[in-house]
Amino acid sequence: MSAAPEPDAVVAATPASRLAAYVRGGGVVVPVLTTLLAFFAGGLVMLVTGSDPIATYEAIWKGTGLQWIFPWTTGDERALAAVNLQQTLLVTTPLILTGLAVAFGFRAGLFNIGGNGQYIVGAIAAVWAGSSFPDMPAFAHVFISILAACAAGALWAGIAGVLKATTGAHEVITTIMLNWIAIYVGLWLFGVGGPLQTELEPEIPKSADVVEGAKLPVFWGEPILQGLHIGIFIALAAVVVFWLILNRSTTGFEVRAVGFNPEAARYSGMSVGKNYILVMAVCGVFAGLAGSMDVLGWQFRLATNDIQFQLIGFFGIAVALLGRNTATGTVAPVLLFGALISGTSQRNLDPTVFDPSLASNLTYIIQGLVILIVSADVIVLALMARARGLFGRRKPPEPAAAEAGEP
């Protein structure tokens, strides 16, 4: 590679500092380009295996329900789009939270791939708390269940944090191991004969149902048809909390300092180890909260299948990276991938156009490509620098400059 990147784009040590350079250099154009590239590659995959990419993407689009936003969608089409949009937003809710779980870790220089395990542990805690205490008043019950989920997630992620702080064990390996341990613990708990398996149907490997009083109220659509529950507001509130912690609190300042340069942070008196533990715990809170949102919002029980094939923690990685680990950046990727997941689901995708189980694998390919392209931030920055040179020297776009200082 003969292009000499701008000084800004020189390889820096930690993921946080590299991604910060990415933010300063790229603005919003780079994530958009990355996404387009990934979707283009996905289309190539479809083409190679004999499917029609345009028709497929169109069918996926139809299933997302995003047409509801456009005022020219009317009548039956609008009603169908409304239902589909509810489904999309149902998926988006936990995705926001698992995205935050990854993003928060990245800001401290930690790569939290354990979102899946933390989600599962949170879901287990929520389903246990939600199905016990049948006589508790509704608000208290929901509150306790969510609290249990957050605590469980924090504890699970905290294990990886403690290991990193005390022994320096790389969080990638520890969080992935914890993912698998969480899966097997869940399979054991709810399997036939397991300790938390429902007593009402002894042959079916699932948990007890969440009590009516612990369910999150639905505010759009019919509860029977899985309408949208208030969890989406909780998730959006979490985004605000994320921004507040990182940018308006001393803890957040320490976290970001540790992320940029752990040695300098340690030199100026911050405890890097304590910050690692705290950051992992907060990541666990976000991911565990995601688990509780699904359990208390629309699943109302956990079966072994739900645990085994859950991948929302991994989707959070692509979301966080595309959103450059910032609060404001998370919105668009979350909507995009939420729509992609919802649009390719068994329920929404027309099987004559494209097989839904093929489609879910397609989303993995697209997400993997996104992660791959984002990881090569330097080349993207170099391209941007070249492009800027082509069009003459000009200031970086305003949003990027503002975002470098704020979220």
Next chain:
Amino acid sequence: MSTSVAAASRVALSARAAAWVGIGLGAVAWYLALPPILLRTAIPSLLIAAVGVAAGAYAVREGRRRLGWIAIVIAVIGAIGAVVATQSGEGNLERVFVWSALIAAMLRFATPLIFAAMGGILSERSGVINIGLEGMMLMGAFFGIFGADLLGSWFLGILVGVASGAVLGLVHAVVSIHLRADQVVSGTGINIIALGITGYVFIYHYGDQGTPPDVSQVPNLTIPLIEDIPFIGEAIGTMNLLTLTALLFVPVLTVYLFRTRGGLRLRSVGEKPRAADSVGLPVLRTRYLAVIASGALSALGGVYLSIGLLSAFSQNMTAGRGFIALAAVIFGSWRPYGALAGALLFGFSSAVARRLPAFSDSTAVLFEALPYVLTLVVVAGVIGRSRPPAAIGVPYVKE
């Protein structure tokens, strides 16, 4: 002056020895309660474990903190294990701890880990972190059985699988070396892409039925003389061809890395790339080849999974093995024999976990978590004790 140095080194040596004695005593304590000795009282084991703890404590006080603490932990685990074993039914114990079968199973489970670990060593010794071992193994697992099915022979299946892993290795190499990406993030992307590609082609080609049950399998080899020896025969008399290959590959890689010029060049590229470059070594090309080779080797481990061990493919069937292999690499201090020991340890835990359901049926699933818990413990206990290649993870910029 020299006597004090000698005295100091003598003390340091005995601290290290004490720690290893502690580890050994912990293992012995547990072993006493297992077949074939099957002591029914825990007292001797507890006494021995207590001595082990003391040895570990001595090591800690004499300065060998990490090793000493490991010894204490292992002695305590040995004591607990002995107590549990004496409480369990003799019949159950005898069914689970059939040592010859355990050893055979250990080798079977360790094979994919050994291949991936060798690949990991090559890549990391050249300075490139390869988190994508998992994805490359998965590619080999699918395309191995896919190739064997379409082309009719296990050998061609191996070639196809290895090639697919090499291709993915090439992608990782380009992104990590040429585009200078963050190697951990790009490795994660590789894993997810592999998950998607294998799942996509799997469903596209095989749909609901899954892979056919009669695909050509990699054959088992029976070593004629050894087979007849009572204990060893059941343990290693019959091994899969790929298992044998893996075991033979370890000394081959050791010789290559530490006794040949090519190995020296590889290691220098990973330790001091700028110095290597100034002497004229092709740093980038060496890294490319190392990463591609690691992809090929991991894929070979995956091929064993699908057409050597299980004769089927299911989505995400590698189940984290690539990461366990990475832990084995770290456990073994980036040396082939060390990684082999780690792989055998994890393989052993899988083998025991597979048989533990004899005790309790519903807990069977929980025992499946044993290898992952062990990996967690190992990674935590071992990291920092060994030093990775100096220039690992830092993309090389030619000046």
